[in-house]
Amino acid sequence: MMADGPERAPERALEIAAATHPDVDLTEIDPGIGRELVPLARLAPEPVEEARRADVDQWGRSEHFRALTRRAFEPMYKHWFRVEWEGFELLPEEGGALLVANHAGAIPPDAPSIMHGIEKDLGRPVYGLAENLFRALPVVGTLWSRSGGVAAHPDNAYRLLHDEGHLVLVFPEGTKATGKHYRDRYRLRRFGRGGFVEIAMRAGAPVIPIAVMGAEEAMPVLFKSPRLAKALNLPYFPITANMLAFGPLGLVAYLPAKFRIRVLPPVHFDVAPNQERYSRSRVMEESERIRGMVQDALYDMLRRRRSVWFG
Amino acid sequence: MRALVTGLSTYWGGRVAQALEQRSDVEVVVGVDTRDPRTPLERTEFVRTDSSHSILARIVRATQVDTIVHTHLVVDSTRATSRTLHEINVIGTMNLLAAAGAPSSPVRKVVLKSSGLVYGANKADPYFFREDMPRTGPATTPVERSLLEVEGFVRDFADDNPHVDVSLLRFANVLGVDIDTPFTAALRRPVVPEILGFDPRLQFVHEDDVVDALMYSINNDIPGVYNVGADGNLPWSKVCAIVGKRRVALPFVFTNLAAEPARLLRLWDLPPEAMQLLRFGRTIDNTRYKRAGFQYSYTTASTIEAFAQALRLAGTIGDSSPSYRYEREVEDFFRHSPAVVRPDVG
Numbered sequence: 001m002m003a004d005g006p007e008r009a010p011e012r013a014l015e016i017a018a019a020t021h022p023d024v025d026l027t028e029i030d031p032g033i034g035r036e037l038v039p040l041a042r043l044a045p046e047p048v049e050e051a052r053r054a055d056v057d058q059w060g061r062s063e064h065f066r067a068l069t070r071r072a073f074e075p076m077y078k079h080w081f082r083v084e085w086e087g088f089e090l091l092p093e094e095g096g097a098l099l100v101a102n103h104a105g106a107i108p109p110d111a112p113s114i115m116h117g118i119e120k121d122l123g124r125p126v127y128g129l130a131e132n133l134f135r136a137l138p139v140v141g142t143l144w145s146r147s148g149g150v151a152a153h154p155d156n157a158y159r160l161l162h163d164e165g166h167l168v169l170v171f172p173e174g175t176k177a178t179g180k181h182y183r184d185r186y187r188l189r190r191f192g193r194g195g196f197v198e199i200a201m202r203a204g205a206p207v208i209p210i211a212v213m214g215a216e217e218a219m220p221v222l223f224k225s226p227r228l229a230k231a232l233n234l235p236y237f238p239i240t241a242n243m244l245a246f247g248p249l250g251l252v253a254y255l256p257a258k259f260r261i262r263v264l265p266p267v268h269f270d271v272a273p274n275q276e277r278y279s280r281s282r283v284m285e286e287s288e289r290i291r292g293m294v295q296d297a298l299y300d301m302l303r304r305r306r307s308v309w310f311g
Numbered sequence: 312m313r314a315l316v317t318g319l320s321t322y323w324g325g326r327v328a329q330a331l332e333q334r335s336d337v338e339v340v341v342g343v344d345t346r347d348p349r350t351p352l353e354r355t356e357f358v359r360t361d362s363s364h365s366i367l368a369r370i371v372r373a374t375q376v377d378t379i380v381h382t383h384l385v386v387d388s389t390r391a392t393s394r395t396l397h398e399i400n401v402i403g404t405m406n407l408l409a410a411a412g413a414p415s416s417p418v419r420k421v422v423l424k425s426s427g428l429v430y431g432a433n434k435a436d437p438y439f440f441r442e443d444m445p446r447t448g449p450a451t452t453p454v455e456r457s458l459l460e461v462e463g464f465v466r467d468f469a470d471d472n473p474h475v476d477v478s479l480l481r482f483a484n485v486l487g488v489d490i491d492t493p494f495t496a497a498l499r500r501p502v503v504p505e506i507l508g509f510d511p512r513l514q515f516v517h518e519d520d521v522v523d524a525l526m527y528s529i530n531n532d533i534p535g536v537y538n539v540g541a542d543g544n545l546p547w548s549k550v551c552a553i554v555g556k557r558r559v560a561l562p563f564v565f566t567n568l569a570a571e572p573a574r575l576l577r578l579w580d581l582p583p584e585a586m587q588l589l590r591f592g593r594t595i596d597n598t599r600y601k602r603a604g605f606q607y608s609y610t611t612a613s614t615i616e617a618f619a620q621a622l623r624l625a626g627t628i629g630d631s632s633p634s635y636r637y638e639r640e641v642e643d644f645f646r647h648s649p650a651v652v653r654p655d656v657g
Contacts, residue, residue: 058594132434135591138563139507139508142510153436153437153438155439156439
């Protein structure tokens with residue numbers, strides 16, 4: 001066996017020193033010298049103070065920041081949109097679930113309303129999937145990320161649902177819905193290519209369809225300028241009723257439409273999770289079925305609605 | 312085990328050679344590099360080569376090494392021009408793999424130190440890169456291109472030589488007081504850069520964990536590609552806060568241009584691939600290597616904390632790293648003179 005371990009290294013260092021610097025008197029030197037030449041015994045890393053670890057989680061969401069936004073958004077939620085939920089008890093207390101909702105309004109107010117309501121009354125964080133376009137925006141992108149926005153990459157969604165068991169909110173219509181004209185209100189666009197179904201299947205998580213009424217009227221898109229959209233590299237450039245009414249302020253000023261959010265019964269897929277791929281036709285079929293559920297719920301809600309502003 | 316370490320004079324080569332020397336079952340450690348070693352070594356035999364390792368085939372034949380540890384991949388593009396980078400990374404690895412794969416070559420294990428740079432940093436990226444995920448944009452910088460090319464060679468080599476265990480480790484950004492990277496250099500300055508409006512999450516790995524990870528692949532038969540990065544990630548603003556540095560915002564357009572004066576003044580030298588990280592960040596998924604049995608000593612947060620503490624210590628007592636100068640005659644004397652009483656090794 002090797003006797004020449006770390007114990008002997010200081011002596012060895014002295015030998016080297018003696019050979020390289022014959023003019024130095026080495027007898028005076030502390031025998032501990034040279035110890036730094038050998039790997040020191042590893043100090044156990046100290047636990048870092050929790051506060052300094054930042055409350056930003058590995059997805060970029062900050063509970064601290066969320067609490068601030070909730071405080072700011074609460075008057076809007078309670079007094080402006082007067083959000084009312086139906087079937088709130090269908091939301092799970094624990095475990096991953098993919099919340100699938102319809103999307104509307106040029107700058108959609110449905111996402112913050114759903115996230116706000118669930119976080120306030122269920123006490124669970126909600127991660128909102130959105131186009132990765134946000135990631136490239138300075139300031140806005142950071143705020144979006146801190147408030148629970150996550151780029152809609154399939155692997156991100158899978159991790160959130162499967163590995164971490166979080167609630168994940170997704171709008172499968174995407175910008176096709178938020179950029180649609182007011183005259184097309186409450187007519188759901190295509191649900192993408194059904195990617196959300198595949199992710200839920202793979203993660204073994206249920207899909208919880210959610211129908212939102214009110215967002216369409218909060219910021220109606222009257223005209224669109226494809227040329228400006230192209231120039232600004234945006235998915236669409238809307239001229240909203242709010243802009244006509246309030247000028248540039250219309251970008252942030254919503255009309256006080258009454259919000260109703262209906263949670264529909266969870267859809268469980270009877271397939272094994274973690275498969276490499278799932279039947280395309282099955283995925284499309286399920287996606288179409290969920291779209292139908294949300295569409296039917298919206299028609300039902302609209303039938304009962306007496307006033308856009310008072311519900 | 313008879314081991315050959317490339318890049319002996321780099322921080323990693325030196326540390327790996329030191330660690331190999333400690334092992335009683337390692338009969339021979341041969342180290343190659345273009346420059347003199349900078350770490351004191353007990354029994355490693357140093358051979359000077361050119362940057363592209365063209366005499367490696369002869370060395371392998373002559374020394375009959377069975378394990379090659381390739382630490383000599385440049386991942387810090389501030390250290391080399393793109394031509395030398397290509398020479399060292401691409402041509403060097405090509406020669407090394409040719410030597411290892413020669414007929415009747417005794418080599419049975421190759422461990423390489425690559426980098427998370429191969430994944431890039433783009434807006435379309437997944438938040439956590441697994442080993443089998445491709446990058447989402449084309450490689451734009453010479454260092455990324457050369458590393459991708461190297462990984463291609465390594466894949467081919469592993470396919471052609473099933474009897475050789477090939478481990479390719481992709482490391483996250485390394486932090487530690489003894490290592491110089493664009494990030495450690497920037498974090499030593501009184502002010503550090505950020506890109507206005509961006510606060511990406513970054514992942515780090517402690518320098519000790521890097522050495523441990525390399526040694527773990529040397530000691531165990533676990534061929535494959537592995538990410539090595541500490542658990543967790545932290546926003547850049549928090550990293551700077553823990554280290555206690557103020558941030559200066561660079562504009563989010565023409566960022567590299569705006570960083571140029573700081574480069575010229577030698578304030579920070581953050582290459583374009585580091586700037587890309589300050590915009591989008593990157594976290595690599597470390598579960599595969601953990602599943603192979605590797606244990607980290609540090610998380611990302613404790614890596615940064617340890618670095619901050621070491622910086623504070625250095626700020627008080629000055630640079631305490633031991634100075635060492637390689638002297639061929641002295642080293643030869645200790646290794647080969649009959650006058651030196653050497654304990655039996657092996």
